[in-house]
Amino acid sequence: MKIAIVGGVAGGASAAARARRLSEAAEIIVFERGHDPSFANCGLPYYIGGEIADRQKLLVAPIQMLIDRHRLDVRTRQSVEAIDRQRKRLTIKNLVDGTTYEESYDKLILSPGASPLRPPIPGIDLPGIYTLRDMRDADRLHEVALKAAQVVVVGGGFIGLEMAENLVRRGLRTAVVELNDQVLPPWDREMTTPIAEHLRSQGVELLLGDSAAEFVKRGAGLTVKLKGGRELPADFVVLSVGVRPENALAVTAGLEIGPRGGIRVNEHMQTSDPDIYAVGDAVEVRDFITGDAIQIPLAGPANRQGRIAADHLFGRPSSFRGIQGTAVVGVFGMTAAMTGMSEKALQRTARNYQKVYLHPTHHAGYYPGAERMSLKLLFDPENGKLLGAQAVGVSGVDKRIDVLAIAIQAGMTVFDLEEAELAYAPQFGSAKDPINMAGFIAAAVVRGDGKVAHLADLAGASVLDVRTRTEFEGGHIPGAVNLPLDELRERLGEVNRGQRTIAYCQSGQRGYLATRILAQASYDVANLSGGYLTYCQSMRSAGGTAESMQRTTFPNLEAAIH
């Protein structure tokens, strides 16, 4: 068996190593256009920022190890230019000397990855506008960052924010421009508010809902002219506005391609040609929840796809279950993580969903260092099936999203979360863990015990603030009437029966208790999910003027969130 693999990083390297474990006899050739067959691309921003000081550490599988240990024929600086599917032969260009040669294959695995987008903005080809994909890009940015004073990052997704953090760490004045009205576009907007505010508190200038209209040379550097009119000086620019599958080879070979450019594969990672597999960021995969074809560049799935392709070409029935979009990003010590579907993704489908918000501490509140997180859970209101989750906070965020990722993988419901038996000691969690709390709250909704309301429901309702007077005076929802929970039973008569009542407290718990009291007294009542904290996160996520207005009205909220 002669196996050719195009592209070494993540999926390609995994496929090669797996193929060798399955067959000592196979001939395995890895063609890599770049200099390094396998490097830690998720670590590149941290190398640029200096957090990873030793460049060598990024070379997770040095060539010599691939040769000595896995007996791979690794050919760097070799670009596969064409596939002759009839003759099962590849045309390869040696990028060092420019020569071209052919190589046959029995099975071919494409792992070409995705390349950073360079949108056709005037001035895009000026020097000093960088993207980040490989070690050479990282080396270049590492070098320019050391000499620069100010930088503009275009794009506020994962890479954009990681770059911003690392450039600030290098001492650069950093601005981030993001087309969307939020950072981290895969998350729902209100869940990104704490991250956006934290970025600003760390000195990052964040320009949301704006984009680069033109790049202009300015001395040794550039000016970034934004659509909104601002002109940002920059010694250099980092472009991180997304990636595009590297499908050129697959297209010219006549393989099926999806509408967004991803190479089409079946569950065994086979392309439309059964002797050709494709894995990683270049392929279109199935959304685990909706079944839709999607493209999400993630390192974990790329690695697993590589294994699956190698398994299958040796006759094993391995198959890929799809991607559920689990992701995490750290920004200046805060963490945002998600799994499954976002609310905005659900809104694009016909699926019925409900959501709850909560703001639990990451471990027992009585143990020092407890940090509040915000958690959003999306589920099917009919049967409680979990659809998605997002969390943002300082500690324990990745843990809860990993737990929920497994729960979604298992097809669990909100009722299962109620019953989850998680590891508890006061440093690690709570006897009622945030996962259990999310389950309790969502299960109450599904059972009909605890109706929830959201921001959009406030209009036309009678809004009841059940917090203490002091909390109410510190800031409240406009039009709300204050009636502290502990006095509610005695003052029930003051609650307007003629109208739907929406009760709220700081984070949702007292609001729920108020809802129970009122519902038992036959009031039409719902609890504002996530309480005042979620309300403020939602209002402030609008950005710009609205945000600064809200900030002055609710001065102590920052402390409450962090």
Added chain:
Amino acid sequence: MKIAIVGGVAGGASAAARARRLSEAAEIIVFERGHDPSFANCGLPYYIGGEIADRQKLLVAPIQMLIDRHRLDVRTRQSVEAIDRQRKRLTIKNLVDGTTYEESYDKLILSPGASPLRPPIPGIDLPGIYTLRDMRDADRLHEVALKAAQVVVVGGGFIGLEMAENLVRRGLRTAVVELNDQVLPPWDREMTTPIAEHLRSQGVELLLGDSAAEFVKRGAGLTVKLKGGRELPADFVVLSVGVRPENALAVTAGLEIGPRGGIRVNEHMQTSDPDIYAVGDAVEVRDFITGDAIQIPLAGPANRQGRIAADHLFGRPSSFRGIQGTAVVGVFGMTAAMTGMSEKALQRTARNYQKVYLHPTHHAGYYPGAERMSLKLLFDPENGKLLGAQAVGVSGVDKRIDVLAIAIQAGMTVFDLEEAELAYAPQFGSAKDPINMAGFIAAAVVRGDGKVAHLADLAGASVLDVRTRTEFEGGHIPGAVNLPLDELRERLGEVNRGQRTIAYCQSGQRGYLATRILAQASYDVANLSGGYLTYCQSMRSAGGTAESMQRTTFPNLEAAIH
């Protein structure tokens, strides 16, 4: 509906609050023998040690809140002495004035908890021998610890180790005596080695496989005479050798009791009298995996049982799914956690099981601060169903055990772990997370790709060390032959075909690759699971002389584990 609840902490308080949420009309009386109806008992050691400086923080639900918010009739210092099940009346003794009175009930919930064991050791009633159960105990220990210089903790379970850490924090010379030949008896012995060694490195004198034979007065303090002959001076003693269900009230009321003293309940937490429920540490519950009746005192399940009892007495079908024994303990910055069945528990059943060990880093190895953890996975070798997991390390241990706890709850297999899509960024995990790695290794065993061997299999086998020469020279398994992995293919002839070969490396990965190479060349070969690290943890877990011997032979292991 008149509901009486006996005992306030955890289960009782949860039941009371839940009952109120379900019914504004119910009369709910909570009888609590102690002074505080609801306090954070898991936090007591940290209050004694000073980590929790503010005593008030431990009072999670102050009486006034239970009254104002939940309208509970909370009666502290009231001891329920008898239940007249015919007349549905309780006899209560007021511990303040010694008077006795009766109270009727429609439904009764028993949440009496468990009391610390005081074994009949000579001298056990001397002053200065303390147990830890409630706030008063904690106050007393807090006070004596401030004046003492040396202490003996009898019992090396959760509470014993948490107390040891906190007493060292107070500056006390601390010895821990444990009857078993390991700390943390619920864990398998080899998984506790890093914790035991870490305790010793922090100055704790650890006496395993020994026990207190007699306590003798010595000046203002005590001498603890051990069975093994040692005499330990102590200003005071902390007894933490387990708990016993507080079943006296249930026994005299004629309720069914299990063989180990736990009050017998059905899945709705009903005792043999359907109008009486019991929850928390006093009840016997079902092991989620084996279905056996067990008693495990855990705060999380106690809370959930309280909810379930309250639900059910209002006619809701809530039921308790059983306990799977998820637990975590922090000791001087290290963490040990487990879920599901241990190997020793499996050995007591007829169930077929297999195990694998691994030593992954808690996040990407190339990102600074990566810490190695040891992980043990137990599963069914026929179908791959997960049976249990244990982990020990510095960071990320609780996260992996929580993920595995959910996977066990969902009935998942090792194949599901291979496919788990967890949140990855280099600060949080790896593209191949420890969970995925555990799945890969265990799935290879179930599929027959990667036979594993364990310590007991070494006798009679030809042992092959596939690490580098330098690693081999730093310490190896007696009798092992060194043949570095990268040279194995050329030197296959040197491997003895006449005997079964067990290959090993440092943590198991190279050993697996060697096994694949040899198996494909038709050798009878298995990989020593967990490699040299697990071997050393197993050997050193024997304690005493054997341990010190192993320690001198393997001087650099400590660094490798931590």
